[in-house]
Amino acid sequence: MRIFKLIKIIASYYLLFCGLSVNALLVGVYLYDPSIIYVIHGKIEKKLKLAINPNALIDEQNQLRQQLDNEIAINFGQWQPLPEKYPVERGMVKIDNLTYKTISEASASLRDNQVMLIGEGTYLEPLVIKKNNVKVIGSGRVTFDGINAEGKAAIITKGNNITIVNIECKNISVRDQNGACIRSEGANLTVDHVYFHNSEQGILSSRNEYLHITDSRFEKLGKNGFAHGIYIDSGELIIENSQFIASVSEGHEIKSRARKTVIMKSVIASLSADDSRLIDIPNGGELIISDSVLEKGPQSVNSTAIGYGLEGIKHIKNEITIKKSVIILERDGFNKLFDISADIHLPITTANNIMVSKQGFDIGGINWIYSSRKEAKINDYPYIPVLENSQPSTVR
Numbered sequence: 241m242r243i244f245k246l247i248k249i250i251a252s253y254y255l256l257f258c259g260l261s262v263n264a265l266l267v268g269v270y271l272y273d274p275s276i277i278y279v280i281h282g283k284i285e286k287k288l289k290l291a292i293n294p295n296a297l298i299d300e301q302n303q304l305r306q307q308l309d310n311e312i313a314i315n316f317g318q319w320q321p322l323p324e325k326y327p328v329e330r331g332m333v334k335i336d337n338l339t340y341k342t343i344s345e346a347s348a349s350l351r352d353n354q355v356m357l358i359g360e361g362t363y364l365e366p367l368v369i370k371k372n373n374v375k376v377i378g379s380g381r382v383t384f385d386g387i388n389a390e391g392k393a394a395i396i397t398k399g400n401n402i403t404i405v406n407i408e409c410k411n412i413s414v415r416d417q418n419g420a421c422i423r424s425e426g427a428n429l430t431v432d433h434v435y436f437h438n439s440e441q442g443i444l445s446s447r448n449e450y451l452h453i454t455d456s457r458f459e460k461l462g463k464n465g466f467a468h469g470i471y472i473d474s475g476e477l478i479i480e481n482s483q484f485i486a487s488v489s490e491g492h493e494i495k496s497r498a499r500k501t502v503i504m505k506s507v508i509a510s511l512s513a514d515d516s517r518l519i520d521i522p523n524g525g526e527l528i529i530s531d532s533v534l535e536k537g538p539q540s541v542n543s544t545a546i547g548y549g550l551e552g553i554k555h556i557k558n559e560i561t562i563k564k565s566v567i568i569l570e571r572d573g574f575n576k577l578f579d580i581s582a583d584i585h586l587p588i589t590t591a592n593n594i595m596v597s598k599q600g601f602d603i604g605g606i607n608w609i610y611s612s613r614k615e616a617k618i619n620d621y622p623y624i625p626v627l628e629n630s631q632p633s634t635v636r
Contacts, residue, residue, distance in 0.1 A: 304512060304539065308486055311511040311622040312459065316483060319435040319457055321381040322406045328359035328379040343367050350374060352399075358382045358407075372399040372426075378406035384421065386411040393423035393444065403430040412439035418467045420444035424451065427475075431456055440467040441491075449475040451498075456482045462491020465516060469493040472501075480504040486513035490541050492520040499555045500526040509624050510537030510571075517542050517579075522551035524558040524584070529565055531627055536569045538621070543574045549581030559587040566625050568613065569597035577601055594618075 328334045333346035334357040340346035343365045346356060353373045360380030366389035369376070376395075384394040384407065391414050395404065402424075409421035421436040422429070424445040430452040436442035437459040444467075445451055451472060458469040468491040469484045470477075477498040483506065484493040493508050493515060494501075501521060508518045518534055521527050527548065536545045545567070548560065560578075569575035575597050580586055590605035596616050601609050610616035618625055 304514075308460070308512050312485060314622065315509075315511075315624045316457070316485065319408070321378065321408070322433055324360075324380050326357050326377060326379050328357045330359050330380075331361040332359045333357065334359070363387075366393070367395045368398065369396070369402055370398045373401045374399060375403040376405065376407070378408075381408065382406065383408040383410065384412075385409075386413075388412060388414050388419055391415060393420040395421065396423045396425060397429055398425050400426045401428045402426060403432070404434060405432045406434070407431075408435040408437075409442075410436070410438045412441070413463075414440070417463045418444060418471075420467075424448050430454075435459070436461065441469075441471060443470040443472075445470075445472045445475075447474060448472065450478075451475065452478045453482050454480050457485065458483065458493070459485045460488050460513070462487040462489045462515065465490035467491055468495045468520075470495070472496040472498050474498060476500045476502075478502045478504075479506050481506060483507045483509075484518075485509055486511045486537075487515035488513050490514060490516045492517045492547075494518070495520045495522070496525075497521075497523045497554075498525060499557070500528075502526075502528045503530070503532055505531045505627065507533045507535075507624060507626075509533065509535035510540045511535070511622055511624075512537050512539045514539050514541055516540070517547045518545045520547040521549070522547065523555060524549045524553040524581075524586075525555040526557055527560045529562045531563075532565045533625055533627065534565065534567045535624055536571050536575060538570055538572045540571045543571060543576055544579040545569060545575075545577050547579045548586065549584055550579065553581065553584055558584060559589070561589045562593055563590070564592045564627075566594045566618075566627070567596065568618070569599070570613075570621060575599045577603070 333340045333343060335346055335350060335354055343363055347367055347369065350356060350371050352371045355375045355377065358378050360382060362383045362385050364385060364387050366387050368389050387394055389396050394409050394412050412419040412421055418441055419439060420441040420443060421439055422443045424443060425447065427449040429448055432454050434456040439461055440463040442458040442461050461469045469487050475498050477496050487493045518536060534545060576599065590603050590607055593607040594616060595601050595607055595609045596613055598611055613620060
């Protein structure tokens with residue numbers, strides 16, 4: 241009997257110790273980063289729902305997809321191609337005065353400093369550009385749908401100084417789960433009035449010196465947290481008059497390892513997508529945001545809007561500047577504007593911004609900070625405010 245009593249006492253103390261340890265661990269985790277608790281809670285909740293009713297989670301996901309589509313339509317409407325400026329026969333490709341029946345035939349004939357005009361239609365053949373100083377222009381609605389070259393992307397640019405105008409691309413996926421609409425392997429790429437959506441990735445750039453994105457829309461892109469709206473590995477990234485909307489499957493809207501990332505007159509918004517960060521700058525560098533709207537939505541899986549230096553600082557100049565922008569953090573659970581590596585002393589300049597978050601902001605500068613949309617006199621969710629000084633692109 242004494243042995244059983246001793247075992248009972250030991251078991252009681254053991255359970256008490258385990259309980260106290262778990263609670264202490266949870267408190268420590270919460271103090272370190274409250275978002276971790278919300279993520280764990282969300283994952284447990286999903287597993288319980290799935291165990292109780294296997295169809296419940298599927299029904300919920302379908303409802304969220306429909307809700308997201310409605311939110312995008314309300315705020316941004318349907319994307320429209322540019323009016324036909326260079327008439328080309330439907331389904332045909334034109335270079336100088338020669339007309340080709342297929343993308344591959346045209347790209348094989350392409351030379352440096354030429355313009356490729358693609359006629360309206362849906363193309364089930366990828367485009368690989370090996371020449372330099374080439375411009376590709378869609379005439380009407382030109383769509384690359386569900387195809388890839390080399391297991392990488394619908395369009396691969398191997399040459400330098402490439403410009404792509406008025407192209408739609410969708411449904412791109414590859415074995416490596418980082419299928420892109422454009423894979424940039426040469427130096428210097430400009431994209432103007434492109435619409436990339438429902439793919440694993442919009443643009444994946446491996447060695448760009450300069451990437452300029454203007455008047456473009458990146459929508460519902462991402463894959464398992466490893467593919468994003470765009471992923472830039474080097475150089476400079478300039479974004480203007482563009483929208484990065486609703487990355488999915490825990491993807492960031494923008495992930496940039498560039499030494500300088502500039503975002504002007506643009507919208508970066510989660511809405512009700514299960515994205516991660518709006519902007520991730522993993523290796524530091526200059527981040528400059530102006531005249532833009534950042535919205536962190538209720539279903540986002542990451543509490544942070546902007547991550548900086550979390551994979552090691554690799555650039556000489558490191559600073560963040562945010563001016564004349566609207567920032568709305570409305571994720572269910574905990575929200576924070578920055579997650580910054582503790583290894584650096586980072587200059588952060590913020591001025592003339594409207595900031596909305598129930599958690600508040602601990603930043604310097606002269607800004608207008610509110611605890612709710614109502615207090616800030618901004619229309620209710622899912623409305624995305626549009627800044628008055630946004631102007632059409634002039635790159636074409």
